[in-house]
Each structure stands twice: as C-alpha cells, then as structure tokens.
Amino acid sequence: MLIKITSLVSLFHIVFYSSYVLTYECLIPFVENGLPPQWEEERYTDGQKWKFLEHKGPVFAPPYEPLPSNVNFYYDGKLFKLSLEAEEVATFFAKMLDHEYTTKEIFQKNFFKDWRKEMTSEEKAVITDLKKCDFTEMSQYFKAQSEAKKQMSKEEKQKIKEENERVLQEYGFCIMDNHRERIANFRIEPPGLFRGRGDHPKMGMLKRRIRPEDVIINCSKDSKHPRPPPGTKWKEVRYDNKVTWLASWTENIQGSIKYVMLNSSSRIKGEKDWQKYETARRLKKCVDQIRNQYREDWKSKEMRIRQRSVALYFIDKLALRAGNEKEEGETADTVGCCSLRVEHIRLFPELDGQEYVVEFDFPGKDSIRYYNKVPVEKRVYKNLQLFMENKQPEDDLFDRLNTSILNKHLQELMDGLTAKVFRTYNASITLQQQLKELTNPEENVPAKILSYNRANRAVAILCNHQRAPPKTFEKSMQNLQSKIDAKKDQLSEAKRELKSAKADAKVRRDEKSKKAVETKKKAVQRIEEQLMKLEVQATDREENKQIALGTSKLNYLDPRISVAWCKKWGVPIEKIYNKTQREKFAWAIDMAEDDFEF
Numbered sequence: 001m002l003i004k005i006t007s008l009v010s011l012f013h014i015v016f017y018s019s020y021v022l023t024y025e026c027l028i029p030f031v032e033n034g035l036p037p038q039w040e041e042e043r044y045t046d047g048q049k050w051k052f053l054e055h056k057g058p059v060f061a062p063p064y065e066p067l068p069s070n071v072n073f074y075y076d077g078k079l080f081k082l083s084l085e086a087e088e089v090a091t092f093f094a095k096m097l098d099h100e101y102t103t104k105e106i107f108q109k110n111f112f113k114d115w116r117k118e119m120t121s122e123e124k125a126v127i128t129d130l131k132k133c134d135f136t137e138m139s140q141y142f143k144a145q146s147e148a149k150k151q152m153s154k155e156e157k158q159k160i161k162e163e164n165e166r167v168l169q170e171y172g173f174c175i176m177d178n179h180r181e182r183i184a185n186f187r188i189e190p191p192g193l194f195r196g197r198g199d200h201p202k203m204g205m206l207k208r209r210i211r212p213e214d215v216i217i218n219c220s221k222d223s224k225h226p227r228p229p230p231g232t233k234w235k236e237v238r239y240d241n242k243v244t245w246l247a248s249w250t251e252n253i254q255g256s257i258k259y260v261m262l263n264s265s266s267r268i269k270g271e272k273d274w275q276k277y278e279t280a281r282r283l284k285k286c287v288d289q290i291r292n293q294y295r296e297d298w299k300s301k302e303m304r305i306r307q308r309s310v311a312l313y314f315i316d317k318l319a320l321r322a323g324n325e326k327e328e329g330e331t332a333d334t335v336g337c338c339s340l341r342v343e344h345i346r347l348f349p350e351l352d353g354q355e356y357v358v359e360f361d362f363p364g365k366d367s368i369r370y371y372n373k374v375p376v377e378k379r380v381y382k383n384l385q386l387f388m389e390n391k392q393p394e395d396d397l398f399d400r401l402n403t404s405i406l407n408k409h410l411q412e413l414m415d416g417l418t419a420k421v422f423r424t425y426n427a428s429i430t431l432q433q434q435l436k437e438l439t440n441p442e443e444n445v446p447a448k449i450l451s452y453n454r455a456n457r458a459v460a461i462l463c464n465h466q467r468a469p470p471k472t473f474e475k476s477m478q479n480l481q482s483k484i485d486a487k488k489d490q491l492s493e494a495k496r497e498l499k500s501a502k503a504d505a506k507v508r509r510d511e512k513s514k515k516a517v518e519t520k521k522k523a524v525q526r527i528e529e530q531l532m533k534l535e536v537q538a539t540d541r542e543e544n545k546q547i548a549l550g551t552s553k554l555n556y557l558d559p560r561i562s563v564a565w566c567k568k569w570g571v572p573i574e575k576i577y578n579k580t581q582r583e584k585f586a587w588a589i590d591m592a593e594d595d596f597e598f
Contacts, residue, residue, distance in 0.1 A: 055174035057226030061190035094138030110204035182263035198367035265583035322419035343393035427556035564596035
C-alpha cells in the first residue's frame with residue numbers, strides 16, 4: 001500500500017498515557033506544513049524504502065605506485081630500501097611530516113606499531129626506533145608533486161576534470177524506483193593514517209586498504225548487479241529494501257560499519273531532514289511542560305528520578321549529548337551526560353560573583369574536551385552534592401541512570417523525543433533568537449552576513465563544536481591585513497583627490513569640474529564599502545578561528561530559518577550555503593517564506 005507524505009499524520013497518530021499530563025498536540029507530529037509538491041514522495045507503509053535499486057558499486061582507491069628510484073628512505077643516516085608494503089605505509093607518514101599530528105607522541109607510537117606489522121622480518125630487525133627514520137626525501141617528493149599539480153596547464157586540468165566527470169556519471173548515480181539519484185560517497189577512501197579529532201587515543205593507526213572482498217553490496221534482485229573488479233569478488237550481495245545504503249564494509253580502526261549512501265540532495269534524505277526538524281518543532285509545543293516536570297522531579301523521593309531529572313536539565317540547558325555516541329569497539333575514554341563521572345565536575349558555592357556554579361571538564365565526542373563553568377539552580381546544585389556523596393572520583397555521577405533508561409523516559413514525554421532532538425531544538429531556537437537580536441535592517445549585506453555568522457557561532461559554542469585554528473590561519477590573516485592596509489592607502493589617496501577636485505570646482509565653477517567632484521565622491525564611497533567588507537571579513541575570521549560553524553549549520557539548524565532570514569533581508573542564499581549545501585537543503589529553499597518561524 002502506498003501513501004503520500006502529506007498523509008504522514010495517519011502513520012504517527014499515536015496516543016498514549018504516561019505519568020505526565022502533556023497536551024495532545026505534543027503527541028502528533030507537526031505536519032500541517034508538509035513538503036512542497038515537488039518533494040512529495042510515495043512512501044511504503046511496511047518498512048520498505050524502495051522496490052528497485054540498481055547501481056555500479058563503489059570506486060576503489062587506485063593501487064599503490066612505488067616511489068621513483070631516486071627518492072630514498074634513510075635509517076640511522078644510512079640508505080635503506082623498503083619493501084613495497086612498508087614503503088607505502090612510510091609514505092603516509094612522509095606526507096604528513098610538516099603536520100602537527102606527526103609531532104604527537106601517541107600518533108608516533110601508534111604509527112610505528114602498525115608500520116612494523118607491514119614490515120618484513122629483516123626490516124623489523126633493523127628499524128627499531130622511529131626517531132632514527134629519515135622521511136625527508138619522500139616528503140620533498142610529495143611536496144614537489146603537489147606543486148606540479150598547481151602548475152598544470154589548463155588542458156591538463158581539463159583532462160582530469162573530464163575523467164572525473166566520466167567516473168561520476170558511471171558510478172555516481174543509481175536508479176531507485178523511478179528516480180535517478182545522486183550517490184554521496186561512491187569513492188572508497190584510500191588507505192592512510194587515522195587522525196581523529198581532539199586527542200584521540202588511536203591517532204596514527206593505519207587505515208587499511210578496503211578491497212572488494214570486504215564490501216557488501218545492496219541492490220534489488222531484478223537489477224543489473226554491480227560487477228567487482230576483475231579477479232575479485234564481493235563479500236556478499238544483499239537484497240535488503242528496508243535500508244537505503246548501497247554498499248557497506250567494516251573499517252579496521254574502530255570496527256565501525258561504513259556505508260555508501262545517497263547524496264544529501266536526494267528525495268529520501270530531504271524527507272528525513274524535514275522530519276527531523278519537524279520533530280524538533282513539535283518539542284517547541286511542549287518543552288515548557290517538560291521543563292516544569294523535570295523541575296518538580298528534582299524534589300522526588302526516588303534517587304533514580306532525581307538523577308534522571310538533573311541529567312535532562314543538563315541535556316536541555318547545555319545541549320549535552322546523552323553519552324551513547326561511542327562506536328562499537330572504540331576504546332577512547334569519551335563520555336556524555338549519562339556517563340559522567342564524579343571526577344568530571346567540580347562544585348563551587350560561589351565563583352566569579354555567581355552562586356551555585358558547576359565546572360564541567362570531560363572528553364566529549366571525538367575526544368574533544370568539553371570545559372564549561374555554569375551557574376545552576378540551587379536544587380540542581382544540592383542534588384549534585386547528594387549524588388557525589390561517599391563516591392570516588394572514578395565513580396559514576398548518575399549511578400542509577402543510563403542512556404536506555406533516559407531514552408525510554410524521553411519517548412514517554414513525546415513520541416520521537418531523544419537527547420538529539422533537544423540539541424536540534426535548542427540549536428535552532430537559539431539561531432532564530434540570535435538572528436532577531438543581531439540583524440540590523442539598516443546594515444549592508446556583508447554586515448548582515450557577519451551577524452548571521454555570529455548567531456551561528458552562538459549555536460556552535462552551545463553545542464561545543466570546536467576546531468583547532470587552521471594551519472594557514474596566521475598567514476591568511478596577514479594577507480588580509482595587507483589588503484586592508486592597501487585599501488586604506490587607496491582611500492586616503494581617493495580622499496585627497498576629492499579634496500583637490502572640490503577646491504578646483506570652487507575656483508572654476510563649471511560643469512566639468514562639478515562632474516569631476518561627483519566622480520571622485522563615488523570613488524571614495526566605493527573604496528569605503530570595499531574597506532568595510534574586508535574589515536568585516538577579518539573580524540569574522542578572527543572570531544571563527546576556533547569554532548566549527550559547519551557542523552551545526554548542516555546538522556542541527558533548521559535550514560528554513562536561514563532561508564527565511566535571507567529572503568526577508570535580501571541576502572543571497574549562496575552567501576550562506578554553498579552549492580552542495582543548497583542541493584542538500586533544496587526542500588527548505590523551495591518551502592520557506594520570509595515569515596517562517598521555527
């Protein structure tokens with residue numbers, strides 16, 4: 001049986017009773033503003049995602065090309081010829097020689113351990129100390145190759161572009177039911193060294209080459225099956241139409257499953273995005289009741305309810321993750337709200353003029369440090385004191401709570417509610433509020449974009465989306481400052497010319513001299529606008545150097561807020577979303593009017 005997406009309400013018309021009295025509208029998905037007609041898609045009610053799926057399979061990384069004979073590796077000052085397997089892994093390190101990663105002890109240790117696994121017994125006997133390894137010639141070779149790429153002729157670049165387009169047309173699309181859909185990641189990542197984010201304990205480990213024998217293909221029985229490269233075979237061919245992935249394999253670092261998926265601009269992905277943000281909008285309708293309830297629960301006689309209510313407060317107030325993001329097999333000591341330990345918080349009755357302050361310090365997702373000092377309500381503070389009583393630093397703060405218990409409770413509060421929905425809701429509502437506060441209707445487009453980025457930055461800070469300053473940051477800022485200084489000189493010269501033209505016009509009083517004054521005035525105005533644009537750009541870069549705006553923009557912010565803001569204030573959408581992002585959010589661009597409210 002097939003139904004239209006605008007009839008989704010019938011699928012989710014679920015009414016249930018719980019210990020909390022919530023309004024009925026919280027329990028029904030917010031669907032009165034359905035997707036526009038061009039985004040409506042036939043959906044199956046039995047869990048199927050498609051009836052027909054055909055594709056060519058993934059594109060594998062090219063085989064390793066040995067180094068030229070004049071590019072050498074040295075050990076302890078002596079030339080040493082590596083086997084092909086060991087040489088390939090050595091090149092991964094050589095390519096990163098100037099990167100900060102290769103200076104880190106854990107990176108070096110993990111790399112050397114995995115590199116030795118690829119060595120022959122003779123190589124293992126000789127190469128015992130990474131500090132005695134000299135990768136300089138390899139590094140210089142790859143730098144020269146990179147430079148040569150930049151210096152390629154237009155014809156050479158065009159040839160590469162045409163080949164990439166050919167591969168895209170052959171492997172980058174699939175047929176799903178009646179649609180030709182773009183595939184997101186049809187190229188399998190080549191082998192290399194794992195970097196991770198933050199201080200990941202597995203950084204430097206070898207990401208092994210993925211081969212056809214590692215890959216499971218998913219397609220329909222009646223399709224033309226993908227053919228593996230000559231002389232190889234697939235691990236398995238499946239016909240599972242209850243999932244949307246086209247191929248999968250297990251990577252060796254964390255043991256997690258990787259998938260070839262449809263592009264974010266596909267109808268299925270667009271629909272999923274729309275549903276995600278509509279769920280967050282439903283939370284808006286009952287969030288006050290949920291907040292009132294967890295505040296009441298701070299006084300509960302049951303410790304488990306108190307712990308649950310305090311954890312929910314932090315998830316809501318601080319946009320903390322629940323704590324179940326760790327991949328299977330991951331050994332990194334990362335935590336979320338439910339898995340916080342006593343050692344991860346400190347309590348201050350008073351700090352910096354504020355009462356009841358909690359200091360958080362723990363490794364979050366991807367080992368990125370979460371550090372924050374937050375004033376909390378008195379009952380939360382007293383409860384935390386209670387939770388910490390007679391516990392060791394390594395003991396669980398919420399010892400009567402886990403993510404399963406929390407998620408079950410959240411589902412009782414609102415259908416589809418998870419910790420991530422709180423994160424999406426708080427991120428989106430923060431963006432909308434910040435845009436209202438920061439946008440000045442009188443400012444020009446560059447200034448409005450600065451306001452938008454500041455609003456986005458408030459969300460990124462809330463969600464702890466940090467990054468290390470880009471390696472080229474200082475140089476790019478110096479270049480930008482040079483442009484600003486040159487533009488200031490240009491403005492000074494233009495003002496002198498205007499002053500001279502005015503003096504000339506005062507003497508001559510003819511039409512020609514008056515026109516010259518007007519021309520010089522316009523030149524000054526133009527240069528002033530150019531200068532202001534450069535200065536706004538410099539401010540924006542400086543403020544964003546340690547904040548990753550992209551994560552929240554792509555995953556937590558309802559794109560209709562941004563689209564509506566652009567339409568309302570005359571800001572071109574391409575100034576906010578690049579081409580790929582515009583394709584991902586095409587549904588929102590089609591849907592949102594300038595009066596959209598999250």
